[in-house]
Amino acid sequence: MIDHIPFVWYLTLSAVLFGLGVAGFIYRKSVITVFMSIELMLNAVNLSFVTFSYQNKNIDGHIYSFFVMVVAAAEAAVGLAIILTIFKNRGTLQIDEVDSMKL
């Protein structure tokens, strides 16, 4: 077996995970699942940050990743509160039915 993984594979993995996140965003119809796909995308980006940090032997990448995590947590809190409000007002959790901002 190969001894060590080329670091390009980490980046490719990150890209694939990101793509999966985008797919979830586009194809899932429940708001909560869409939100979870966003979390998936953020995770993929964090992975690439840490990989680059390893590559350059610089800890700044970890700090960026840390900040992304914090912001993601805050965003999750507020976003879920918004989802609760949507559910209260519209009674539905399907994105396609929350489309009143149109011309």
Added chain:
Amino acid sequence: MDSILFIIAAIASIGCGLNLVLQKHPISSALSLIGVMSSVALLYLLLGAEFIAMAQMIVYGGAVMVLFIFVIMLLNAGTEKRSDKSLFAQIAGFPLLAVLVVLISFLIRETFATTASDVKFGSWVGGTAEAIGTRLFTKFLLPFEVISVLILIAILGAVVLARKEID
């Protein structure tokens, strides 16, 4: 050894990711997401980012996902129904997506073709909590403080948005 771990973690993360996309019920997707987070934490460990791996598990797996599951249970979100709106997304989504992934991979290939090196577990031990703490409180002090305010605002926002009206 680390290559095997990598492969396991990679397959696990991709598999859980696919599961997240393909499952019908949100709770299954949430559990798959937990799986993704765990495998990514393992990958962090392989890359020598021990603090980040711990933070990932605690923050994401322990707080964010729990929050998600709380909300799913609270709202009693059911299986998704079929929808025939958003035709453009349904039709053009997959091709664009494929192009995106291929394009990024290609770019990564091109950019790092010469500078590629291997990841060896243990070849860099600089991701300690001490190092992160030092860096956080010296070079990144201002963003740190700002982030604290951000969290405060997020708390306030969430409380305001989600409370019950007191009649």
Added chain:
Amino acid sequence: MNLWLIPLCPLLGFLLNGLLGKRLPKSVINIIAIGSVAASFGFVLFLLSQIYPIDKTVSKQYFTWIQSGWLKIGFDLAVDRLTAVMLLVVAGVGLLIHLYSVGYMAHEEGYGRFFAFLNLFMFFMLLLVLASNLLLVFVGWEGVGLCSYLLVGFYFKEKYACDAANKAFIVNRIGDFGFSLGIFLLVVHFRTLEFSAMEAAVKDMPVETSFGWLGLITLLLFVGACGKSAQLPLYVWLPDAMAGPTPVSALIHAATMVTAGVYMVARVSFLYDHAPIAMHVVALVGLATAVFAATIGLAQNDIKKVFAYSTVSQLGYMFLGVGLGAYSAGIFHLMTHAFFKALLFLGAGSVIHGLNGEQDLRHMGGLRKAMPVTFITLGIASLAISGVPGFSGFFSKDAILAAAYESTPWMFWTAAATAGLTAFYVFRAYFLTFFGKYRGHHHPHESPFVMTFPLMVLALLSLGGGFLSVPNWLAPMFPIADHESLQPMIISAAFGIGGILLATLMYVASPSLSDSVKSAAGPIYTLLLNKYYVDELYSATIVKPLNALSRTVLWRGVDEAFIDSGLVNGLGKGLQAIGSVLRRWQSGSTRNYATWILAGSLLLIFVLGLATGGAR
């Protein structure tokens, strides 16, 4: 010497009477109007006494009006011998006519408005005469055209007056178009419009033997003169302009405005001297107009129309004079014509005023007992215009005829015969008015002193004006040739007296003779009575097709269909269509938005990463 005071006084009179006229009593209006013109005349006399004899031009630059690249046109006034003659004529005759109008317009509404416009006219005419560059002349030219419109259409509640005013202005504009083109070409060739500068520049140019630039320029300027001075083919407005009050006809359409064309030709005589072909055209047109208008005047029944056609004919004489190179003869005739034509019109106005508005010759007659002063003064004027020796018209007409005799004999004979026609129709009108039995229903009475006084002054001038030898005065500017023989004088006097005798025969001695001649002439008479159907011709060939073109093509086709529906509405509809297509993008569907974001970011990645080699 403040030259600007001369045109300023009437301008002030215009402003005061125009703005406050409705609220002022008649006496105050009179004082302002007549006072301003009198002040102007006073300034003219004072000025001339200061600079007499005017050996060199007195000019004053006031301010720069146009400064654009190499073109510099200033508000400059100048006085030389020619200007002096014109100033005296314009201001003097103008003053007399203002005085006359006090009596004539006494019972008309719009009294203040009348005098305001009359003063405005004086301002523009004085400006025209005093200007020392052609553009300022054009300002005065247009201004007098405007005042002519305002005054001809004075009785604006009558449709025929408004139509006449429109006709006057529009036909004048046609002439002004030619004038403007002439000015443009002058600017291009001489880079200046100052008379003195142009004269100096032209001295070195050869006399054109074939049609060249100067010929074109002078012809275009002459087109303007045709419009303003009512020559063929642009004379049609002058007879219709008799719709205005009679003092207006006297001042504007006899003495001053219509002479602006002759003055202009004399002013740029240095250009005409170098373009003999154009001069020949001027002379021919002048002669043709003289004959044409005289024949029409034979058959007219309205007293003012007879005198209108007479004006056109006499203007033709003036152009004949300047066209033959006898500029001073033309100006001389301009001056004497101002005297006797103004007198003729004012006298006719006196008759009309005495008959309470009657203008038809067939309803007049035997008025010599009832209106003695008018009878005598009109007689003097008629003798003057017929060229009876001793009166002013004789000297001036003879000067022109002598020039014709020297250069082109056939023109002389034609002009002399026309002089006979002139005498005939003027005396026809005179006899029909004052002799025979009264054929009307009114009570004729003599006019008040304020009207008869100007008549008497003008009669004196018509009598003695011929002895003010204008050609001698203008000799430094326009050298006069010596006339050898007395033949032209005798022949022209003979034609004139013959015309008078014929008119006496037909209208005094045996009136039935005129009726038999009329019926014998038959179709010719009808042709003359209907003015050769020229107005109908113009209407059918120019006016009606233009109207039809405007209505169908330009209005319906271009304006309604193309601009309104096509461009304006079409633009709106097009934008609406685009909008309704683009609107669908905002579908409200988040997933679609996300897909579009994905597409956009793909494009960005492609451009930044691959296409421009940014990744390297």
